[in-house]
Amino acid sequence: MELKNLLDEFEANEKTKAALGHAMGVLYYDGNTVAPKKSDAVRGETVGELSRMMYELTSGPEAVARLKQLIAVKDSLDAVTRRRVELLEREFEEISCIPVDEYIEFVKLKTRAMNVWKEAKEKNDYALFEPYLKKLFATERRFALLRSPDSDPYETLLNGFERGLTVKTCDNFFACLKERLVPLAAKAAEKSRSTDDSAITCEYPVALQREFSDYLMDVIGLDRDRCVIGETEHPFTTGFTKNDVRITTHYYENMPAASMYSVVHEGGHALYELGIADELTGTNAGSGVSMAIHESQSRFYENIIGRSQAFCELIFPWMKEKFAPRLDGETPLSFWKMVTKVEPSLKRTEADEVTYCLHIMVRYELEKRLIAGELDTKDLPAEWNRLYKEYLGIDVPSDSEGVLQDMHWADAYIGYFPSYAIGSAYGAQYLREMMKEFDVWECVRSGNIAKINAWLENKIWRFGKMRDPGELFESICGPLDPTVFTDYLEKKYC
Template sequence: MKTLATLEPLTARLLEIQRITSAASVLSWDQETYMPPKGGEARAEQIATLQGLAHERLVSPDLERELTQWIDPATGLIIETPGDAWDEPSRSLLREVWRDFSRAKKLPSAFVKRLSRECSLAQQIWAEARRKSDFGMFLPCLRTVVALKREEAGYLGYTASPYDALLDFYEPGSTAAALKPLFDQLKARLVPLLTRVMASSVKIDDSVLFKSYDTARQLEFGRLVLTAMGYDFARGRLDLSAHPFTTSFHPTDVRVTTRVYEKELPVCLFSCIHEGGHALYDQGLDPRHYGTPLGEPLSLGIHESQSRLWENCVGRSRPFWRFFYPLLQQTFPEQLGGVELEQFYAAINRAKPSLIRVEADELTYNLHIMLRFEIEQDLIEGRVQVEDLPVLWNQKMQDYLGIAPETDADGVLQDVHWSLGSFGYFPTYTLGNLYAVQFYDQARLEIPDLDAQIEAGQLIGLRRWLEQNIHRWGRMFTPDHLVQRVTGKRLSPEPFLAYLERKYGELYKL
């Protein structure tokens, strides 16, 4: 039987490509954290050069020769005979490398460089436009990026929608047509639940979360929780950015960012937990497979499941706060000393329509995603134009959540994704929510005392379970295969909806 050792010449080439990509990622991380304001244009060229070089290496004749020894280029099928088969890791690696190669081969290197350059510049303009709440400043850049993403979809090819070609990059095998009934199912249960919550006689006061909280102490508490989760600061760091994110250069170097507001305690706290979930996934990948698909996260939906599991299933639970709330009270005695645990628990789980996606409660969060999914699909398919976005955004916010932003910063400019060209990314957030609850339900079945462990501040048992069942496998399995392997069932919205109905039914006495 053939093993990974047979593929060493191929994996050596992949490792070189990954090192180039990681170097570009370092520059991107610096761009969003410490780069001086006037470094943007030069940085865009640096990143574009590295991304272009990585793309050229991936589609090079040398790598193609290595790959097509084992893959039939006409069919994409692995070449093997009954007496000379591949083991499962090798089959998975070949399948995923062929997927990456085939996709990259369709994109001209000059286009890849141009797209990288324009997105790097657009991100910098977006950050300034968001600060000034001026969509007009960002409009020319976004118009360029949207045109390039439409062009990219054309290169890649598609059957039903150009949007599918972009979505497939983030969630392999997913399509807009498959997502729509899933979103419809969620909307059919979430909207009536939200209506019942808003009509409830229970009125939760969350004003305690919006007192004055020292920002340095907020950051220190975030570090404390990250450490308890198992995030290894010897292999990572915590910094500030306009939009919280996690970036990984290697399992030994995985960095998270947060943002902190003096009078909004949940922002720093929950973004630390959320990004920590992402970071644990990246730190949990097998470093022996670095540079190959077996050392990479499976999909954005699976990645998001890890952040949402930690942020919501754990970080907004009673067991978690039975341990951490006394520590938070010690950190902020003046603000929280006289506030009971149940009052704090209710405050951090209060459901109310809000303007900002990353600060939305679990009940309304997916409505924010549906809005973005519909808008970006319409953009890529040409049904709406970029200049229409502020009005369209506000209309959909009013329709879905009953509120509309008064500024571009709180509306169409709030997310970094479109400046980065990440069209097709947003639906993975909802998929992540569904995966998260299904995985967490399984973890509780397999670790019967999990609630007790969390209540004692022992979070490592859960981290190890996630590492063993999800993180260490990289892209060995498809998303569908992984969720069935871990939970014994296909992905379903039912566990997520049951979780929300149970939680909010109890909070609001429905």
């Protein structure tokens, strides 16, 4: 086949896959925001059928023949096309080793599991969800072994979210964090014990909180013509193209900070997707490269920017006026103390910046053991509760507030959790690099978040998947160094 024809077919195939991905993304967003409860079965069928088409488009005989031809001429292609072929090759390797029926069955299982998880969480009934969880872990383990028979299956799963990440790196990383964070958390909690946060734990009407979300989206520079906000149980972000990115939040009447930091967190994810170079739009390189890089954006905005004194100074006047009289008598500094209060707690998504990674450590340890077959899903709640006591010093009163709190495992996101902690540590290293070039806090204080966005866009966002995550990070910050993160926390909290 002539090269031009080959590339035309490649483009057409990619376009069809992008359209299917778009449709599945909308269904996912719909299912997690406004769709009625009983829609899960039919949605599962639809997504299953769309997945079958997607599978064909990647692993069908025509697709395989074309991929072989593309690989043969790879070196003669321009950099972007070559990279797209490489990504397609990886996608093929990942998917083609799994029999199509099993693949579709798994997609349907995930949709069902998600709904059962919601019900189990609502009813505090772990036993309802346990058979699904067992199946999800067993299938993920089997798929990992099909993909890479000689590797540790957990490492294969880690690589699905963060290419190049090893169990050894994670073990060393978490060991370093644990050593510094456990005493640091105790010290910081002691220091903030006297902080009175009653001004942000009283009633904040949801209607006003919605206005606040709009304001925050503007403050961090989200283009509202390309990004909207919806409401869900567990906030997430999904991007279909750089012209359509959706964030979500959850409002609690007595906890305005919960939604506030969800919006800033998800806003960080959205900024990344919105900032990808135009030339990559619609291609398989046109989204964020990995979950740790993604979480490094969201956690950077949530904590490093959003929980800085400068950010509190920036937004406090708006809050004081709109939420009057709730913040009368308070100052930006007292507000900052409230939102940086350190206190071991039950919920990961509402954890403070210092104890957050201890929540991740619990999940990392448990999922690793579940995949290794060293722990049974039946014993999971007891182990969960034991580790919460050991790492955070707290008792877990119910499974809803414990092992059932996150949606990740219901979605078969096994190997995802470490991304949050590694992403948090990446953020501290971005800050260090940024500070060499300009005064980050001055920018935040004056509302010039655009300068920070431009730095990240130039160094990270625009590349999409053009570079692998480790290479991308190291080109900006050098190797991952958890002590930069723990030093940052110590300086801020102790």
